[in-house]
Amino acid sequence: MVCMSKSAPNSAPADSDVFTALDAALAKRRMSDPAHSYTASLYAGGVAAISEKIDEEAAEVIEAARGDDDSHVVHEVADLWFHCMVLLQSRGLDSTAVRDELARRFGVSGHEEKAARGGHGGDNA
Numbered sequence: 001m002v003c004m005s006k007s008a009p010n011s012a013p014a015d016s017d018v019f020t021a022l023d024a025a026l027a028k029r030r031m032s033d034p035a036h037s038y039t040a041s042l043y044a045g046g047v048a049a050i051s052e053k054i055d056e057e058a059a060e061v062i063e064a065a066r067g068d069d070d071s072h073v074v075h076e077v078a079d080l081w082f083h084c085m086v087l088l089q090s091r092g093l094d095s096t097a098v099r100d101e102l103a104r105r106f107g108v109s110g111h112e113e114k115a116a117r118g119g120h121g122g123d124n125a
C-alpha cells in the first residue's frame, strides 16, 4: 500500500526522499514557462535573482531565530533550502552533491578540520 502524506497532497509517497523528488521536480522546471512556474522564473532571472532570494531567505531565517516560534524557524529554513536547491540546479548540480560533501565531512571535527588547514579551531574566527 502506498501511503500519501496528508500535509502535502501533491508530494511523492511519504516513504520516499523529498530531496530526491524535489531535485527531479526542479530539473523538470528547466523546461517550464516562468509564468506558470516560480522555479522557472528564478532560472530565468539567473544567478542574480536566485542569489537575491537566498540573501532574503537567509535574513528571514536569522530573524526567525531571534524569536520563540520553532515552526517559523522551520518554515524559513525550508524556504532557504529550497532556494539553495534551485541554485544548485541552475549550475547543473543537485542535492546529491551537498549530501556527498556532508558525508565526506561526517565525523570530522570542525575544529580539527580547520586546524588541518592552518586555521584556528576554537575561536570562531
Ligand SMILES: N=c1c2ncn([C@@H]3O[C@H](COP(=O)(O)OP(=O)(O)OP(=O)(O)O)[C@@H](O)[C@H]3O)c2ncn1[C@@H]1O[C@H](COP(=O)(O)O)[C@@H](O)[C@H]1O
Pocket (backbone or CB within 6 Å): 022, 025, 029, 036, 037, 038, 039, 040, 060, 076, 078, 079, 082
Ligand atoms: N518547495 C517549494 C517552495 N518553497 C518555497 N517556495 C516559494 O518561494 C517563495 C518564497 O518567497 P517569499 O519569501 O517572498 O514568499 P512569502 O510568501 O512572502 O514568504 P514568507 O514571508 O511567508 O516567508 C514563495 O513564492 C514560495 O511559494 C517554493 N516554491 C516551490 N517549491 C517546490 O517546487 C515545486 C515547483 O514549483 P513551481 O516551480 O512553482 O511549479 C513545487 O511543487 C514545490 O515542491
